[in-house]
Amino acid sequence: MGIKAEEISALIKKQIENYQSEIEVSDVGTVISVGDGIARVHGLDNVMAGELVEFSNGAMGMAQNLESNNVGIVILGPFAEIREGSDVKRTGRIMEVPVGEELIGRVVNSLGQPVDGLGPINTTKTRPIESPATGVMDRKSVDQPLQTGIKAIDALVPIGRGQRELIIGDRQTGKTSVAIDTILNQADQDMICIYVAIGQKESTVRATVETLRKNGALDYTIVVTASASQPAPLLFLAPYAGVAMGEEFMFNGKHVLIVYDDLSKQASAYRELSLLLRRPPGREAFPGDVFYLHSRLLERAAKLNDTLGGGSITALPFVETQAGDISAYIPTNVISITDGQIFLQSDLFFSGVRPAINAGLSVSRVGGSAQIKAMKKVAGTLRLDLASFRELEAFAQFGSDLDKATKAKLDRGARTVEVLKQDLNKPLKVEKQVMILYALTRGHLDDVAVADIRRFEAEYLNWLEHNHSELLDEIRTTGNLPKEDAINAAIAEFKKTFVATA
Ligand SMILES: Nc1ncnc2c1ncn2[C@@H]1O[C@H](COP(=O)(O)OP(=O)(O)OP(=O)(O)O)[C@@H](O)[C@H]1O
């Protein structure tokens, strides 16, 4: 192969031309003032909103407020060495994060940099963290279930792929546990999970990662963390970074589950950042665009149509309430953007009903189309039954004489509550959920003592696996309920072997 002199000189000429244009792009400005993670910079006249800039100490910043004679920049890193008068360079890039398969199994920060000490992430692909949500025509209605493995959710408030379901509750009501169990249940569901931890303690995140690792869930999970010790801008960016990573998979036809734990902390971080940038405060001192903060994030969850590959992003945003007040500012905002909410209540939690889902206040607006046929048959009216049981229960406390029908309702309700209890990190496959809910709703548990229900369930499901696995297989493969006679016969057979306590 000969080398052509004219080709080489053409290349060199081109390089020189590009070199000059690169210099033109990197305008340099000077810091006028700096404090609390915010810098005001003069001289960056051409900077774009959201553009990345570089400070002289290597820290990155993001241009936020473009004003007539200066630019407000949030600093994404250490800012102690940045001084008045130091240089700030434009990069010409909008904020982006690395994306791709290589991130799976890793723990990264809001900028996509690894923080798990497992070495660099070798990916060349990036995506901008802010990008417009999928349009109307590119979407499809939700029609595939996302099995959480939690009986109370899959039966009462089913979630579909591409849906946004809010998980809301006071502190320490088992919110994070719901997300972790859902992730654990995705092991064989062909789902990539992204857990975004916002403003949590490093030790809590560490424990969560360990739980995922121990249960083998890290093989299909990315953890994005911006812990409480990080500057506010990183907390604000973490969810966008997470969803950008998810979009890469969705547009390649894959299914993604993303958990934002939690958006109240993101809103607080955004409030801090906005106040420091001197944006006008509104209700509860949040800036005027706090609704847009969450709507543009949650709108990026979608189920794509078949021409685009049929991928999906299902979002589980969390919001923490104060004393169960779901009508506060941020909770009502997020409730109005999502397709339903799961309300976790602290008095249920403390009375031992765990997961502490309040059936009356929880809904899923996509729900039904996201349940398999067998589940729809056994759990159709369960949510309303449970809600009316809670009302009756309150009345029955007055000790008035109860008629037979009411008594039967109360008995069934007490058993329903027992069946819907579930231990931590024990997600249950949908076919097993159907079998125990069938027994409950068809009255086969009415003669089992309430105290025995949970043991009955465990032994029954175990027994089915060994003696009637064909019933479980049928539900798993076809999604339909097997012949009711066959199930009834199996239950009767099992009951002969079940020993009641007392
Ligand atoms: N189904 C369950 N069965 C038994 N214990 C549970 C269950 N769910 C949660 N817990 C326990 O309750 C405690 C609080 O759970 P979790 O951390 O999930 O709540 P949270 O609402 O996320 O709390 P925070 O507000 O601190 O984030 C944990 O110690 C957890 O082990």
Ligand SMILES: [Mg+2]
């Ligand atoms: Mg939590």
